[in-house]
Amino acid sequence: MAAAQVIRSEWTKIRSVASTVWTLSLAVFVTIALGMLISALSKSQFDTMPERERLTFDPTFVSFAGMSLGQLAMIVFGVLVVSNEYSTGMIRTSLAAVPRRATFLFSKIAVATGLALAVGMATSFAAFFLGQAMLGSHRAQIGDEGVLRAVIGGGLYMTLIAMFSMGVAAMLRSPMLSLGILMPFFFLISNILGNVDATKKIGQYLPDQAGSRIMRVVPRLDDGTPYGPWGGLGIMALWVIAAMAGGYLVLKKRDA
Amino acid sequence: MIELVGLTKRYGEKVAVNDLTFTVRPGIVTGFLGPNGAGKSTTMRMILGLDHPTSGDVRIDGKHYDQVKDPLTYIGALLDAKATHGGRSAFNHLLCLAQSNGIPTSRVHEVLDTVGLTAVARKKAKGFSLGMGQRLGIAGALLGDPRILMFDEPVNGLDPEGIHWIRNLMKTLAAQGRTVFVSSHLMSEMALTADHLVVIGQGRLLADTTMADFIRQNSRAYVRIRTPQRERLLDVLHQAGITVVEAGGGALEVEGGKAEKIGELAAQHGIVLHELSPQQASLEEAFMQLTAESVEYHAHADTTPVQQAWGADWKGA
Numbered sequence: 415m416a417a418a419q420v421i422r423s424e425w426t427k428i429r430s431v432a433s434t435v436w437t438l439s440l441a442v443f444v445t446i447a448l449g450m451l452i453s454a455l456s457k458s459q460f461d462t463m464p465e466r467e468r469l470t471f472d473p474t475f476v477s478f479a480g481m482s483l484g485q486l487a488m489i490v491f492g493v494l495v496v497s498n499e500y501s502t503g504m505i506r507t508s509l510a511a512v513p514r515r516a517t518f519l520f521s522k523i524a525v526a527t528g529l530a531l532a533v534g535m536a537t538s539f540a541a542f543f544l545g546q547a548m549l550g551s552h553r554a555q556i557g558d559e560g561v562l563r564a565v566i567g568g569g570l571y572m573t574l575i576a577m578f579s580m581g582v583a584a585m586l587r588s589p590m591l592s593l594g595i596l597m598p599f600f601f602l603i604s605n606i607l608g609n610v611d612a613t614k615k616i617g618q619y620l621p622d623q624a625g626s627r628i629m630r631v632v633p634r635l636d637d638g639t640p641y642g643p644w645g646g647l648g649i650m651a652l653w654v655i656a657a658m659a660g661g662y663l664v665l666k667k668r669d670a
Numbered sequence: 671m672i673e674l675v676g677l678t679k680r681y682g683e684k685v686a687v688n689d690l691t692f693t694v695r696p697g698i699v700t701g702f703l704g705p706n707g708a709g710k711s712t713t714m715r716m717i718l719g720l721d722h723p724t725s726g727d728v729r730i731d732g733k734h735y736d737q738v739k740d741p742l743t744y745i746g747a748l749l750d751a752k753a754t755h756g757g758r759s760a761f762n763h764l765l766c767l768a769q770s771n772g773i774p775t776s777r778v779h780e781v782l783d784t785v786g787l788t789a790v791a792r793k794k795a796k797g798f799s800l801g802m803g804q805r806l807g808i809a810g811a812l813l814g815d816p817r818i819l820m821f822d823e824p825v826n827g828l829d830p831e832g833i834h835w836i837r838n839l840m841k842t843l844a845a846q847g848r849t850v851f852v853s854s855h856l857m858s859e860m861a862l863t864a865d866h867l868v869v870i871g872q873g874r875l876l877a878d879t880t881m882a883d884f885i886r887q888n889s890r891a892y893v894r895i896r897t898p899q900r901e902r903l904l905d906v907l908h909q910a911g912i913t914v915v916e917a918g919g920g921a922l923e924v925e926g927g928k929a930e931k932i933g934e935l936a937a938q939h940g941i942v943l944h945e946l947s948p949q950q951a952s953l954e955e956a957f958m959q960l961t962a963e964s965v966e967y968h969a970h971a972d973t974t975p976v977q978q979a980w981g982a983d984w985k986g987a
Contacts, residue, residue: 423770430762431755503753506720510747511770513719513736669721
């Protein structure tokens with residue numbers, strides 16, 4: 415079983431369902447539009463900001479403000495790519511065609527990851543340039559120190575969040591269950607755990623809290639995180655590897 | 671050739687497939703028969719490596735399913751017509767299967783034509799009727815031009831035309847020298863298509879025989895008799911050494927094809943007969959008898975409460 419055959423097949427699968435188009439379009443649109451809106455608001459309110467906030471103003475990070483919502487569409491994309499197989503019953507046809515489960519799962523993940531990376535990178539660059547355009551005189555330049563890293567990091571962040579969702583969906587199988595856990599977790603719970611003093615010590619190691627560090631150019635004032643931008647992304651990558659390993663074990667062990 | 675050796679599948683306490691050993695031989699249609707819930711689908715899923723056996727082994731020409739290179743070119747299966755993504759077109763559904771096994775795109779057009787779905791090839795599968803879904807599933811099974819074909823209840827829910835089409839297809843495939851393994855819970859369906867018969871009930875093997883043998887052994891012949899002179903006839907038959915059983919509705923039954931003998935005896939003794947008819951128990955009855963003890967979901971007809979007149983239970987109110 416040549417993996418190249420299976421990758422071609424998975425590409426046909428992913429391009430031939432409507433959910434791919436609408437989840438990714440939504441991710442692009444929401445991330446860019448919300449980023450532009452918040453950038454424009456920041457510009458108009460910059461002069462009334464407290465001194466403290468003006469000193470740590472991070473124009474790059476502000477233009478990525480849309481990712482908090484846009485990542486939810488990426489999560490839906492990642493979940494549906496995997497769990498569609500189960501909810502439709504296609505999994506039985508798929509595994510009859512590709513009985514080696516590692517080949518099947520990792521080809522699927524490779525194709526979906528490639529697509530998420532292309533879309534995520536384009537979105538990140540677009541969100542940066544359009545956001546900076548809104549910020550006017552407060553803008554950052556792509557050549558400024560740490561900015562290019564943050565923009566590329568934004569694309570990687572979106573890709574990793576989609577991959578994490580694929581791993582979780584492979585473990586849970588049900589799209590409703592996967593989304594029911596991932597959406598509130600990344601939209602609310604993780605933000606609370608990562609920002610409330612009592613839980614911050616643990617919360618800062620959650621995948622999105624650690625991973626989003628790479629999108630900051632100017633660290634927060636009382637930034638006590640024990641990892642840097644790439645360290646944070648590394649922590650997120652470990653979460654992704656764990657989710658994928660879990661997904662693979664479930665697929666290998668359980669009946670289809 | 672598909673070989674099952676001691677194949678067993680347990681779900682917790684419940685045994686779905688119990689120590690099945692049989693061989694599906696090439697070049698013939700093997701019918702896989704059993705009541706609903708007998709374990710037919712579970713067995714077929716284990717053949718395809720979808721479910722892992724609790725114990726035992728199943729091999730296709732000596733190999734486990736996941737060792738077969740490009741399995742669709744080797745064994746084609748229709749397990750569940752709904753095992754497709756409804757949002758994908760029939761063409762794309764078959765294309766992704768073809769690509770995964772290195773089958774050329776031209777073959778997708780061929781099988782769409784074979785099953786008569788060319789006109790709706792670009793339509794989404796969720797709009798398909800049951801019959802069209804079944805045809806799409808069969809197209810997927812035929813895609814790799816495999817030597818072995820496996821169908822799970824292919825005629826379920828089809829209209830007479832669809833049933834006729836599937837029957838002919840299976841006969842054609844077997845005539846081309848392919849191995850066809852098809853499950854059903856209808857004996858009558860099997861009698862029309864299968865050469866060999868494997869019967870299971872509650873996961874256990876009940877029969878593994880040729881169709882001809884099964885028919886010979888299981889089609890019970892008997893004679894049904896009605897007479898107003900019941901006692902006299904019973905005496906006469908008893909004296910002739912013929913055993914008579916009481917059947918329902920005042921009729922009598924005699925095992926075997928002894929209609930002529932009984933008629934002659936009745937005439938000799940001047941007994942009036944209202945009916946003297948040779949009967950043949952259907953294969954369906956034979957199958958029901960064979961699986962009687964192992965039917966999982968009895969339709970407890972004898973425990974149905976006696977129907978009350980409408981409103982009868984209002985009296986106490």
